[in-house]
Amino acid sequence: MRNVLIVLKKEWLEITRQRSLLLGVTLPPLIFSLLPIVLMIITGKVPVAATRINTISALPIPSLAHLSPDELAQGVVALQFSVLYLILPVIIPSVIAAYSIVGEKSNRTLEPLLATPVKTWELLVGKCIAAILPAVIATWLSGVIFIGALSTFSISPRVFTAVVTPGWLVALFLWTPVISLLAVAFMTAVSARVNDPRTAEQFSAWFVVPFLILFLGQMFGIIVLGIFFSLLALLVLIVLTFAAFWVVTRLFQREVILTRWK
Amino acid sequence: MNAIEISRLTRVFGERVAVQDLTLAIPAGSVFGFLGPNGAGKTTTVRMLAALIAPSSGSALVAGHELGKENEQIRRAVGILTETPGLYDRLSARQNLLFFARLYGLDGQKAEGQVERYLRMLDLWERRNDRVGGFSKGMRQKLAIARALLHEPEVVFLDEPTSGLDPEAARTVRQFIAELRSEGRTIFLTTHNLHEADELCDQVGVFRTRLLRVDTPANLRVGMFGRGTVVRVVGEAEHWLETARALPFVGGVVANKDSLTVRLNDPDYQNPMLIRALITAGAQVRYVEAISHSLEEVYLGLIDGQAQTKPDGQLQEERK
Numbered sequence: 001m002r003n004v005l006i007v008l009k010k011e012w013l014e015i016t017r018q019r020s021l022l023l024g025v026t027l028p029p030l031i032f033s034l035l036p037i038v039l040m041i042i043t044g045k046v047p048v049a050a051t052r053i054n055t056i057s058a059l060p061i062p063s064l065a066h067l068s069p070d071e072l073a074q075g076v077v078a079l080q081f082s083v084l085y086l087i088l089p090v091i092i093p094s095v096i097a098a099y100s101i102v103g104e105k106s107n108r109t110l111e112p113l114l115a116t117p118v119k120t121w122e123l124l125v126g127k128c129i130a131a132i133l134p135a136v137i138a139t140w141l142s143g144v145i146f147i148g149a150l151s152t153f154s155i156s157p158r159v160f161t162a163v164v165t166p167g168w169l170v171a172l173f174l175w176t177p178v179i180s181l182l183a184v185a186f187m188t189a190v191s192a193r194v195n196d197p198r199t200a201e202q203f204s205a206w207f208v209v210p211f212l213i214l215f216l217g218q219m220f221g222i223i224v225l226g227i228f229f230s231l232l233a234l235l236v237l238i239v240l241t242f243a244a245f246w247v248v249t250r251l252f253q254r255e256v257i258l259t260r261w262k
Numbered sequence: 263m264n265a266i267e268i269s270r271l272t273r274v275f276g277e278r279v280a281v282q283d284l285t286l287a288i289p290a291g292s293v294f295g296f297l298g299p300n301g302a303g304k305t306t307t308v309r310m311l312a313a314l315i316a317p318s319s320g321s322a323l324v325a326g327h328e329l330g331k332e333n334e335q336i337r338r339a340v341g342i343l344t345e346t347p348g349l350y351d352r353l354s355a356r357q358n359l360l361f362f363a364r365l366y367g368l369d370g371q372k373a374e375g376q377v378e379r380y381l382r383m384l385d386l387w388e389r390r391n392d393r394v395g396g397f398s399k400g401m402r403q404k405l406a407i408a409r410a411l412l413h414e415p416e417v418v419f420l421d422e423p424t425s426g427l428d429p430e431a432a433r434t435v436r437q438f439i440a441e442l443r444s445e446g447r448t449i450f451l452t453t454h455n456l457h458e459a460d461e462l463c464d465q466v467g468v469f470r471t472r473l474l475r476v477d478t479p480a481n482l483r484v485g486m487f488g489r490g491t492v493v494r495v496v497g498e499a500e501h502w503l504e505t506a507r508a509l510p511f512v513g514g515v516v517a518n519k520d521s522l523t524v525r526l527n528d529p530d531y532q533n534p535m536l537i538r539a540l541i542t543a544g545a546q547v548r549y550v551e552a553i554s555h556s557l558e559e560v561y562l563g564l565i566d567g568q569a570q571t572k573p574d575g576q577l578q579e580e581r582k
Contacts, residue, residue: 006364010350010357017352017393108348112409115312115344116365117337255315259275 003118007126011100015130024095028088029138033145036081040153043074061221063162071159076219078150078163083215083225085143086171087208089180092135094204097187098197100127105261106195114254124188124252131187132180143172170230178237183207185244192251192261264323265290265417265448266311271320273306280306282472284320288465290416293439293449295463295479297456297561302470304452305345308419311450312342325416325448338366341410342419347402351395355386355405358394359412366413373412380408384438400431407438418442421452436462460557468564475564483555490525490553491533496546505543509536523553 015021064075104110113123147164154160183204190203217223250256266288273281281303288294298304309315311324313333322329325339349358356377363373381387384404389397394405403423410418423439424432439462442449453459459466460479467476475482490513495502499517506515506524511532513525522540526532529552537547 003365006361010353010361013357014350014352107351108344108346109350110348111314111344112342112348112362112406113365114314115337115340115342116362117334117367118365119334258309258315 003122004126004129007118007123008130011096011127011130014099015096015134018099021095021099025092025134025138028091029142032081032084032088032142036078036146037149037153039077039081040074040149043077043155061218063165063224067158067162068156071155071162074155075159075162078154078159080215080219081146082163082168082172083211083218085139085146086175086179086214087211088139088142089132089135089176090183090204090207090211092138093131093180093183094187094201094207096131096134097127097184097191098200098204100131101188101191102194102197102200105191106197110257114257120252120254121249124249128181128184131184132177135180135183136177139176140173165225166227167225167230170227170234171225174234175230175237178234178241182237182241182244185241185248188248188252189244192256263290264288265292265325266294266450267323268311269321271307271310271322272318273303273310273315274318279471281310281317284469284473286467286473286476288448288450290448291443291446292464293443293451293462295459295466296450296452296469297454297459297466298469299565300454304469305421307469308342308421308450308452311336312340312419313337338413339415340417340419341413341415343403343406343410343421343423345421345425347406349394349397349402349405349409352393354391355381355394355397356390358405359409362409363412368413376412376414380411384408385434398431400427400434403427403431403435404438407435411442415447417448417450419450419452422454423451424453424455424458432458456556456558456561466557468561470565479557482560483557489527489529490523491529491536492549492551492553493522493524493537493540493545493547494520494549494551495522495540496520496548502540502543502545505540505545506536509539512536520548525553 015025061076061079064072064079067075104113114120150160150163186207187200187204190200194200194203214223214225218225223229251261264287266286268284268286271281271284272279284307296304296307306315310317310329311322313324313329313336316330324336327335327339329336350361353361359377359380360373363376368376377390378387381390384407386401386404386408389401394402397405403426407420407423410420420439424435427435436458439449439451443462449462451459451463463479465476466479466482468474468482493499493502497520499520499522502522503515503517506512506522511526511528513527515525516523524536526536533550537550540547
C-alpha cells in the first residue's frame, strides 16, 4: 500500500503542475455546478411562451407527465441536466489517465519506473485512484449542488421529486465510481496502442456515446431512469468493469509494456 | 566473486532471435563494456538482467539473485540508466529523485539525504527546485544517473551514458563512472563510444545477437592483430627486409617506404635483439614503436567478420 500512496502523491503533484489538465478536470464540474443554478432561476422566474409549452408538452417523458406546463418546462431542463452529471466520471478520469499513462509512455518514464521494485498492480492502482478520486468527488459535489439548486429554485416540490428520483440517486452515487473505473480501464487499454495523450483523449470521446443515448432516450421517453433500470445498469457496469480490468491487468505487465506496447 | 553470471541466456521475439546463448561472468567491482551495433540485442540483454523482461531460456545470477525467481530482489539490487533519461519534466529535480528514492524503499530523512548527496555530487544541487523540463541534455543525463544510484545498487546498468552529450558533460559522466568503480560497484556499460570503453572498462564484450569476443581491451587488441614493432629507418626499409626475416623469432615482416613492420610474440624481450641485428647490418634506426590498434579497429574487425559469415548477409534489428 505504501507504493500506491507514493505513486498517487506523484500523480497529483504532476496534475497540479499541468494547467491544461487542471482546466480539463475542474472546468466541466464547475460549469455543471453553476449552470443548473442559473437555469433553475431562469426557468422558475421567466414564464414559458404558449408555443413553447405546446412543444415541451409534446415530449413523451413519463416521469414528468403529471406536471403543470410551467413545472414541466423546469422539469425538462432539470431532467436533461441530471444525466449530464453521469458524463463527468467519463471525462475527468479519461483526461487524467490519458496524461498519466500515455503521457508516461510518450515521455519514456515508464521503463525507469518499471525498473524499480514497485509491483505493476501498485502502479496501476495508484494511477487509477489518482484518476477516479477527483472524478468521483467532483461528480458527487456537482450533483449535490444540483440537488440543492433544484430544491431551492424549483417552482414546486413536484419538480424536485420528478427529477431527483431514487433511480437517479443510484446513478449519481453508485454509477459514478464504477464508470470512472471503467473509463480508466478503457484508457489503459488505449494506452497500449497510442503514443499521444490527445489521441487517447479522442478515443475516450467514444465512451460518452452510451450516456448520450441515455440523454436522448430520456428526452424521447424511451428510457426512464427508474430504480430497477439503475440497479440493473449498475450490475452491468460492474461486470463490464471486472472484465475490463481482467484485460487491463494482463496488458499492464512489465514484459507486455516493454515488448508489445506500440 | 562475480556480480553477474549469465549462462546460455536467450531471448526470442516470435521467430526473431534477439539474444542467443549469452554466457558471461562479470567480476564484482569491475566495469564491463557491452559493445555492439544498433539492433544487436544489447538493450534486450540489459532488460533481461534488470528483471524487466523474461528470458526465453537460459539463466542468470545478478548480484547473487536468480533471474526469474528473485526478480524483485534483483530490481532492488540494481540501478539502471535507460537509453533515454525518462524524467518527469513538470517536477523539479528533487521531486523526481524523491519519488524514485521512495519507490526504492528509502524513507524520510534517508531519502532526502541520498537525494542531496547525489545532486551535490553531480553539481545539480543549486538547481534542485527547478523543473526538469528546463534542464539541458547533460543535466538530464546526470539526473538520470543520480536516479539509478539513489538506493546504492551493487550493479549499475548504464545504457549509452554519454550519448549526445557535449565533450565537457561527457567527461564529467566518465569521471563519475570511474568514481563509481573505485567505490566497488559493478558497472555494465553499454556504449557505442569505443574510446570510452577503452578508457573505462576492465573487460569488454563485442556482441551481435551472440557474444563474439570478451576480454580486456588490451588483450582484445593483441588477440585480433597480434603484437609487434614498427621500425622506421633512414631510406627504404625494403633493404632490411631479409635481415629481419632471417631472425628466428620474427613471425612476419612487411616493408613500406621507411617503415618495417615486424610481428613478434614477445616484443619486450625480442625488440633489443631485432634492433641490434638491424644496426649490425647497417640500418640507421630513427624510431621504434609498438604496433598499435584501436579498440575501434578490433570492434569493426569482429563485427565485419561476423557480417561476412552470415549466410544471407542480413543484420537482425532489435525491437526497441
